[in-house]
Amino acid sequence: MLRKEQNDLLTLTGPGTPMGQMFRSYWIPALLAEELPENECPPVRVKLLSERLLAFRDTQGRYGLIDEFCAHRGVSLWFGRNEQCGLRCPYHGWKYDVTGQCIDVPSEPAESGFGQKIKLKSYPLIERGGVLWTYMGPPEKQPPLPEWEFATVPAEQSYMSKRFQESNWLQAMEGGIDSSHVSFLHSGNLNTDPLFKGAKGNEYNLRDMKPHFEVVESPGGLYIGARRNAENGNYYWRITPWVMPNFTMVPPRADHPVHGHFWVPIDDENCWAWSFDYHPARPLMPTERKAMQEGHGIHCAVLLGTYRPRANKDNDYLMDRAAQKAGITYSGVIGIANQDFSLQESMGPIIDRSKENLVSTDNGIIMARHRLMRAAKALADKGVAPPGVDPVHQRVRSVSIVLPPDQAFKDAAKEQLVAKPGVAHATV
Numbered sequence: 001m002l003r004k005e006q007n008d009l010l011t012l013t014g015p016g017t018p019m020g021q022m023f024r025s026y027w028i029p030a031l032l033a034e035e036l037p038e039n040e041c042p043p044v045r046v047k048l049l050s051e052r053l054l055a056f057r058d059t060q061g062r063y064g065l066i067d068e069f070c071a072h073r074g075v076s077l078w079f080g081r082n083e084q085c086g087l088r089c090p091y092h093g094w095k096y097d098v099t100g101q102c103i104d105v106p107s108e109p110a111e112s113g114f115g116q117k118i119k120l121k122s123y124p125l126i127e128r129g130g131v132l133w134t135y136m137g138p139p140e141k142q143p144p145l146p147e148w149e150f151a152t153v154p155a156e157q158s159y160m161s162k163r164f165q166e167s168n169w170l171q172a173m174e175g176g177i178d179s180s181h182v183s184f185l186h187s188g189n190l191n192t193d194p195l196f197k198g199a200k201g202n203e204y205n206l207r208d209m210k211p212h213f214e215v216v217e218s219p220g221g222l223y224i225g226a227r228r229n230a231e232n233g234n235y236y237w238r239i240t241p242w243v244m245p246n247f248t249m250v251p252p253r254a255d256h257p258v259h260g261h262f263w264v265p266i267d268d269e270n271c272w273a274w275s276f277d278y279h280p281a282r283p284l285m286p287t288e289r290k291a292m293q294e295g296h297g298i299h300c301a302v303l304l305g306t307y308r309p310r311a312n313k314d315n316d317y318l319m320d321r322a323a324q325k326a327g328i329t330y331s332g333v334i335g336i337a338n339q340d341f342s343l344q345e346s347m348g349p350i351i352d353r354s355k356e357n358l359v360s361t362d363n364g365i366i367m368a369r370h371r372l373m374r375a376a377k378a379l380a381d382k383g384v385a386p387p388g389v390d391p392v393h394q395r396v397r398s399v400s401i402v403l404p405p406d407q408a409f410k411d412a413a414k415e416q417l418v419a420k421p422g423v424a425h426a427t428v
């Protein structure tokens, strides 16, 4: 349970808010590289942390993320002409480069130097691992480039998608660290989804509906361990790393690729759910890639030409009551991603956390909230850089493992929780 001011602190990320300042300490995913496929391609509107921006790729392949609106009289530059190393406003022809610098004001004599004094807000935009990342904080505090393992493996080993979610980022992220819902909400998918099925771990998951949770702090956030009974008194552990503020990873199943999410605020009532899948030690198989493209596993089928899920609020998420009754799906909604966001959106745009009744399986969520609040305050009050900015904190992996009962998961799985280039993940 949270007081209103605590809920506001955690959920509001616009300019000037403490959590907004914290998000502006990190490189965050802004677009898929496929959204700007070639030089001088159409610009793309990007709303992030409640700021309306425009991304474009110029004649020389440079990426820019600038204020969406022209400095002259506020026209959206989405209508602009992407030509000769800049974006030209279609209203009166003012032109901007990828840094937001105005480089031409056709109505004014060039020698007046008028344009030099005009510069739009802009942020760096760089490509890594098929994602265009931006950093929206003060330039002097720009951290090293992100080193998440999915973004550093060869391209044939990874797949990335994103989908629009109609809820605040935090309730989406909290679903990512809430391992206890898997035995219920996703129970119909563990043995049928092509990207999950066939794992020994699925049996433990489905047999033991009362996991015991142990949450420990990690350098960048938390390790959330969910313990279920295995054979001979041993324990099956599923360990979810959460790295501040918005990176989560799902514990793997058998030799399937391993996956996770970024939950990125668009504004206070909408977010992007970024979903990555990769195998640290081998290329993805064509069947796996196809399944991901079709929306299996943690990915999601979207409406053609958009990133909005096909199952959405307007069609009641394609609810199938007969499948719910027959136990084919637990909630009646088909697909793991759809199951998650249908329920998270049903909470309303920003859930009122003063009305919750939390239980022991919510410990990961409780600790994550406290760590976020602590870090946001330390940054706002004392300028302390939050955990997760350091690339060392980003080299994490999720783990699923069977351990003897006397071993603490964080010690026994210490090695496996660190990303090691080319070495396969620890999985059951």
Ligand code: FES
Pocket (backbone or CB within 6 Å): 070, 071, 072, 073, 074, 075, 089, 090, 091, 092, 093, 094
């Ligand atoms: S509004 Fe853009 S040039 Fe006039």
Ligand SMILES: [Fe+2]
Pocket (backbone or CB within 6 Å): 175, 181, 182, 185, 186, 336, 340
């Ligand atoms: Fe889920």
